[in-house]
Structures are given as C-alpha cells and as structure tokens.
Amino acid sequence: MSNNxxxxxDHHLKHLKIDAKFIAAVHRYRVTWINKSEDHIRFFGGNxxxxxxxxxxxxxxxxxxxVLLELDEYEARKQIISMPHIDEDxxxxxxxxxxxxxxxxHAIMTSNLTSSQxxxxxxxxxxxxxxxxxxxxxxxxxxxxxxxxxxxxxxxALSKKYAIKQYGTWDGVLTARAKDIIxxxxxxxxxxxxxxxxxxxxxxxxxxxxxxxxxxxxxxxxFDQVRVEDAKILSxxxxxxxxxxxxxxxVSRVLxxxxxYLDEIISDKRRFIKPELIEVICSAQYTMSEHLLYEALNxxxxxxxxxxxxxxxxxxxxxxxxxxxxxKSGKDAMRDLSTLLARLRALYMASRSSDPxxxxxxxxxxxxxxxxxxSRSESTIASVRTGVCLFIILRVFTKNYYS
Numbered sequence: 219m220s221n222n223x224x225x226x227x228d229h230h231l232k233h234l235k236i237d238a239k240f241i242a243a244v245h246r247y248r249v250t251w252i253n254k255s256e257d258h259i260r261f262f263g264g265n266x267x268x269x270x271x272x273x274x275x276x277x278x279x280x281x282x283x284x285v286l287l288e289l290d291e292y293e294a295r296k297q298i299i300s301m302p303h304i305d306e307d308x309x310x311x312x313x314x315x316x317x318x319x320x321x322x323x324h325a326i327m328t329s330n331l332t333s334s335q336x337x338x339x340x341x342x343x344x345x346x347x348x349x350x351x352x353x354x355x356x357x358x359x360x361x362x363x364x365x366x367x368x369x370x371x372x373x374x375a376l377s378k379k380y381a382i383k384q385y386g387t388w389d390g391v392l393t394a395r396a397k398d399i400i401x402x403x404x405x406x407x408x409x410x411x412x413x414x415x416x417x418x419x420x421x422x423x424x425x426x427x428x429x430x431x432x433x434x435x436x437x438x439x440x441f442d443q444v445r446v447e448d449a450k451i452l453s454x455x456x457x458x459x460x461x462x463x464x465x466x467x468x469v470s471r472v473l474x475x476x477x478x479y480l481d482e483i484i485s486d487k488r489r490f491i492k493p494e495l496i497e498v499i500c501s502a503q504y505t506m507s508e509h510l511l512y513e514a515l516n517x518x519x520x521x522x523x524x525x526x527x528x529x530x531x532x533x534x535x536x537x538x539x540x541x542x543x544x545x546k547s548g549k550d551a552m553r554d555l556s557t558l559l560a561r562l563r564a565l566y567m568a569s570r571s572s573d574p575x576x577x578x579x580x581x582x583x584x585x586x587x588x589x590x591x592x593s594r595s596e597s598t599i600a601s602v603r604t605g606v607c608l609f610i611i612l613r614v615f616t617k618n619y620y621s
Contacts, residue, residue, distance in 0.1 A: 221301050224413045227321040230294045231287060236322075236329040241339040244322075247286055248342045251278060251349060252389070262389040264564070265373050265382050265504070267356075267437050268364030274353035282315060282346065289318060303416060310351075310427050311420040319347035320422055323400065324413035337400070340410075344396035344426075351427045352392065355434045364441070370556050371444040372437065374501050381433060386505045391433075399426065473539050476614040480531065483613075487519045492620070495612050502559055503605040510591045510598065511605045517590030518606070530582035531610060537575045538562060538611045555615055559608055566604040579607065 234240065251274075252262050261270040283289045291314045298317065299306040310316055326339040376383050381391045399406055406425070409418040483489040491512070500508045521527045541562070565576065583603040588594070591602055 222414060223298060223304075223317065223416050223419050224321070224324075226294060226297045227317070230289055231318075231321070231325075233288065234325075236325050236331065236339075238331065238335060241326070241331065241335055241342070243286060244339060244342045244346070247282065248346050248349075251346070260564075262392075263387055265387060266364075266366070266369040267372065267382075267434070267441065268360035269366050269369045271360070271363060272349075272353050272356055274350040279315060279350075283318065287318060289314065301416070304420070308420065308424075311423045313423075315350050316347055316423045316427075317419075319343050320410075320419060321413065324410050327400070327410055340400045341393065341396045344399055345392055347426065348392045348395065348430065351430050352388075352434075355431055359434055359438050365445070366560070367557065368441065368445045370560055372441040375440050375444060376437065380437065382437070383504055395426075395429070473535070476617065477532070477535060479617050480535070480610070480614055484522050484531070485519055487516065489620075490519050490613065491515050492613070492616075495609060495616065498559075498612060499605050499609045502563055502608060503601060506601040506605045507593075507598070510593060510602045511609070513591045514587055514602055514606050515609065517586065526582055526585055530579065530586055533575060533579045533582060534607045534610050535614065537573075537579055540575065541565065555612065558615075559612065562611060563604060563608060566607055567600075583607065 252258055257270040258272055261272050264270070283291050294317075295312055295314050298304055299312055304312065306312065322343045323340050326336050326343065329336065331339065373382070378384065381394065382388065385391045385394050398404060400410065401407065404410075406418075406422045409415060409422050413419065496508060496511060496515075499511065500506060503511075518527055518531070522531070542558070565571070565573075566579075568576075571577065580600075580603065583606065584599055587599045587603055587606075591599070593599065593602075
C-alpha cells in the first residue's frame with residue numbers, strides 16, 4: 219500500500235460505488251441529521267447563534283462511518299497516523315469523518331456522475347463535515363443555551379460583512395461555504411481534484427475548520443459585548459426605543475382601538491410609513507429589498523379601500539392578536555417587541571403551516587404583492603410579504619410612541 223492518505227482511503231473504501239444511489243444515501247443522511255430535532259431545524263433555518271443547541275453525536279458518527287461508508291475507522295486512522303509526515307496529535311486532520319468527507323469530495327468529483335449529481339453530492343458531503351465541525355464549535359463557545367434577546371441583539375448589531383447577514387440562515391451560510399470550496403477558483407480545487415498531496419489535504423481540513431471557528435469567534439465577540447452592555451434590540455441603529463412590555467390582557471382588550479388607529483393613519487403615508495420602522499423590519503428580514511418593501515407599503519396606503527388590501531391588513535392584525543392571546547409562546551413573546559417580531563417572523567416563514575388564518579394571509583398578501591412590487595420571483599414575494607406583515611404589527615404597537 220502506498221504511503222499517502224489517498225491510497226489508504228482507496229483501499230478501505232474500495233467497496234464503495236460512487237453512483238446516483240450513493241449520492242441519494244448521502245443526501246438522506248444529511249437531511250435526516252439537519253431535521254433530527256426541533257432545535258436543529260430552528261438553528262439551521264434561522265440566524266441566531268447559541269440559542270438552539272446542535273449536537274453531532276457518537277451515534278451520528280457511527281451512522282456515517284459504519285453504516286453508510288462501512289469504513290474501518292480504527293484501522294484506517296491507524297495507517298494514516300503511522301505515516302511519518304502525519305502527526306497523531308492533529309486531531310481534526312486525522313479525524314476519520316473529516317478525512318472521509320474530503321476523500322468523498324474527491325471521489326465524487328472524479329466519478330462518472332453527471333455534473334449536477336457531482337455538485338449536489340459534493341455539497342452534501344461538505345455540509346456533513348461542516349455540521350460536525352460547527353456542532354463542536356457551538357459546544358465550545360456555548361456550553362449553555364444563549365439568551366434569545368441577547369442573540370437577537372447580536373444579530374442586529376452585525377454588519378453586512380458577516381456571512382449570516384448575507385445568506386440569512388446558518389444552512390445558507392454553510393451551503394455557500396461548501397460551494398466556495400468546490401469552485402474552480404477555490405484554493406482547495408486542485409487538492410480535491412488530485413487528492414495526492416497529504417499536506418494539502420491536512421490544510422484543507424484545518425482551513426475549513428479554521429474559517430468556521432473565526433466566523434463563530436467574531437460573532438461571539440459581538441455577543442459578549444451585547445451581553446455586557448445589556449443591549450436592547452429593536453433596531454440595528456438603536457434609533458427608536460420603546461417601553462417594550464405589553465400586558466397581554468391589555469392587548470386583547472384594545473384590539474378595536476389598534477384597528478381604528480390603523481384605519482385612521484394607513485392612507486396617510488407620512489403617518490403610516492416610518493423610515494425608522496422600515497429599518498427595524500429590514501434588519502429582521504435581511505434578505506428583503508428595502509425598496510420593494512416601500513413599494514408594497516405605498517401600494518397598500520394608496521389602495522386601502524380595496525377589498526383585498528383591507529382584508530389582508532385585517533387578517534394580519536387578527537392573526538397576531540390571536541397568537542398573542544391564545545398561544546403560550548405568544549404570551550411569552552410579549553415580554554418585548556423584538557421577541558414578538560422574531561416569533562411572528564418564524565410563523566410567517568414556516569413552510570409547512572396548516573393554520574387557515576396564516577394561509578389566508580399568504581394568499582391575500584401574495585395577490586397584493588404581485589400587483590405592487592417590481593419582482594415576480596416567488597421567493598422575493600414571500601420575503602416582502604413577511605416584511606409587510608411585520609411592519610403592520612410593529613406600526614400598531616408603536617401607536618403611543620408616535621402619538
């Protein structure tokens with residue numbers, strides 16, 4: 219047997235057939251892991267750090283190495299660390315999940331699969347590797363679950379240079395990183411393509427981990443600062459402060475008052491559309507165009523007498539108040555407006571909701587946005603619709619502030 223990582227992995231995985239069936243099996247493993255708990259779903263589908271714990275367990279490891287790959291982890295690692303140029307103390311570089319993921323990226327790239335199958339397979343494999351590494355980083359930096367308000371404040375304080383601000387969710391961040399790694403412009407492209415330089419393979423593993431670590435470490439620095447300063451989130455610039463607390467029984471009692479207030483101001487753009495509140499919503503709905511949100515709100519203001527527009531606004535208010543008064547998490551969210559907005563945003567964006575009121579809101583909102591904004595993209599319409607709903611709720615709950 220030759221004395222490099224490729225020859226060792228070739229030998230131990232010679233039974234593995236890189237075909238469409240294998241790519242599907244890798245995909246099932248990845249999707250199963252990311253959806254294995256409510257915490258996993260919320261973490262990877264959201265933008266907060268430390269609030270929802272994620273764990274890559276021994277069972278997950280065994281399912282990958284023993285069940286999916288049928289790899290003799292002990293023997294393969296023993297042979298790798300026996301080579302004089304590999305140090306046994308390089309824990310990450312000699313970890314067989316990491317090594318196997320890098321090797322499989324090479325095996326898929328050089329296989330006879332179609333281009334689209336190769337790309338999908340390589341991304342899935344690199345996501346599995348990053349899930350494992352990211353889980354370890356979360357355990358290191360967040361031994362206990364973070365306070366949600368602090369995490370929200372941290373996210374609001376981040377600039378657009380942070381990947382989480384650019385891609386919107388942690389799943390989006392890691393997927394983008396996987397695409398970068400396999401791109402022809404990547405510093406690891408030749409390593410993946412040839413897989414003959416052990417030094418380059420070790421560097422690929424440590425670089426992937428190092429970049430994730432730096433990303434988390436930088437956000438942790440902001441998190442610690444927000445925690446120390448006891449920052450209260452409502453807007454990224456802190457341009458508006460509210461009392462924050464709203465008593466649930468008062469909210470349910472004054473719904474007619476809020477409805478009348480909105481009826482009174484909505485046709486007056488100067489009173490209805492507040493730039494500082496637009497900033498708040500854009501910071502929460504980061505993938506949404508501020509310009510498109512303005513377009514939608516201007517249309518609603520100009521056409522409030524339209525039956526569909528009025529029904530949409532009414533349904534949005536009723537849904538929010540029903541959530542606040544009848545749902546335990548809704549009552550908990552009323553500690554402050556930032557928490558309420560975060561919870562409502564999660565409801566509005568839930569892909570599998572069967573709530574009739576929410577589905578009606580979506581239909582009405584979609585109908586309005588197709589007429590009001592200069593985009594026909596379904597994902598854009600969904601994002602702006604969420605932004606409009608959040609703005610309506612925020613606007614009524616800032617009634618006293620602007621009065």
